[in-house]
Amino acid sequence: MTVSIWSRLTDLIAPRACAACERRLAIGEELLCARCNLHLPRTHFASSPTDNPLARRFWGLMPVERAAALFYYEPNSAASLVIKSMKYHYHPEYGEMLGKLAAKEFFLHGFFEGIDAIVPIPLARQRQHQRGYNQSYEIAKGIHKVTGIPIVDNAVRRTSFNKSQARSTHLEREANVENAFELISADVIRNRNILLVDDIVTTGATMRTCLQQLQKAQPKNLSILCLGYTKE
Numbered sequence: 001m002t003v004s005i006w007s008r009l010t011d012l013i014a015p016r017a018c019a020a021c022e023r024r025l026a027i028g029e030e031l032l033c034a035r036c037n038l039h040l041p042r043t044h045f046a047s048s049p050t051d052n053p054l055a056r057r058f059w060g061l062m063p064v065e066r067a068a069a070l071f072y073y074e075p076n077s078a079a080s081l082v083i084k085s086m087k088y089h090y091h092p093e094y095g096e097m098l099g100k101l102a103a104k105e106f107f108l109h110g111f112f113e114g115i116d117a118i119v120p121i122p123l124a125r126q127r128q129h130q131r132g133y134n135q136s137y138e139i140a141k142g143i144h145k146v147t148g149i150p151i152v153d154n155a156v157r158r159t160s161f162n163k164s165q166a167r168s169t170h171l172e173r174e175a176n177v178e179n180a181f182e183l184i185s186a187d188v189i190r191n192r193n194i195l196l197v198d199d200i201v202t203t204g205a206t207m208r209t210c211l212q213q214l215q216k217a218q219p220k221n222l223s224i225l226c227l228g229y230t231k232e
Contacts, residue, residue: 018031018033018036019031019032019081020032020036021035031101041072041079042071045067046105049109049111050067052068053229053232054201054204054224054226054229057201058204058207058208058224062208062211063221063222067223068111068224069225069226069228070098070226070228072229072231073227074230083227083228086138088131090132092132095135095137095141096138096139096141099138099142099146099227102139102225103142103147106225112147112195114193114221116149117188117192117193118143118150119140120139120140120197121134122156122158136198136199140153140197143195143197143225154184155217157181157182157184159182177206178209179209181213183213183214186216190219191219191220192219195223195224195225196210196214199227200226207226
């Protein structure tokens with residue numbers, strides 16, 4: 001990889017830090033240092049996108065064609081600190097960088113073959129106003145930059161948001177997102193292969209509720225991608 005003189009000069013004047021361990025990034029490293037990247041607890045779900053723990057969460061509930069997560073998510077882990085910074089410390093660029101990282105790795109397994117459009121999970125208007133951005137859209141931007149697949153962000157909207165899902169039980173998560181989404185534009189989904197994108201999947205309740213709305217538009221297929229997957 002060729003590194004420009006300008007990039008070298010910028011790194012010298014304003015050193016960048018790893019989003020996980022805060023060590024100085026070397027030239028050519030992006031978001032994560034080589035060590036943190038190496039130790040990111042990857043799931044390798046993209047190598048078996050139709051049968052893995054994430055895909056199984058939807059078996060018998062939603063017709064999901066393929067599913068993959070970049071890494072296993074555990075609270076207080078290095079990866080969780082990156083997600084926390086992305087969502088709560090105004091670092092939308094982390095979402096885009098992680099989206100690019102996932103896309104580059106999943107691309108090698110043909111994960112995106114046939115996908116026509118990327119749909120980021122929408123945030124409630126109030127939450128997006130508070131945060132200033134939708135982290136799922138930022139992730140989708142990273143995927144788009146690698147794959148060229150267009151983003152569709154006007155298919156569904158979030159109609160409600162009661163509270164954060166972070167410390168909710170399984171039943172609370174289910175109740176929290178019940179009827180939380182509404183299909184608003186079926187034409188942009190109909191007869192297309194859709195990839196739904198989110199940051200973290202724990203029970204899958206949020207994705208299932210959103211997928212139910214997308215399914216009303218009669219897409220060809222529905223697939224899902226997330227950054228982090230919480231083990232059962």
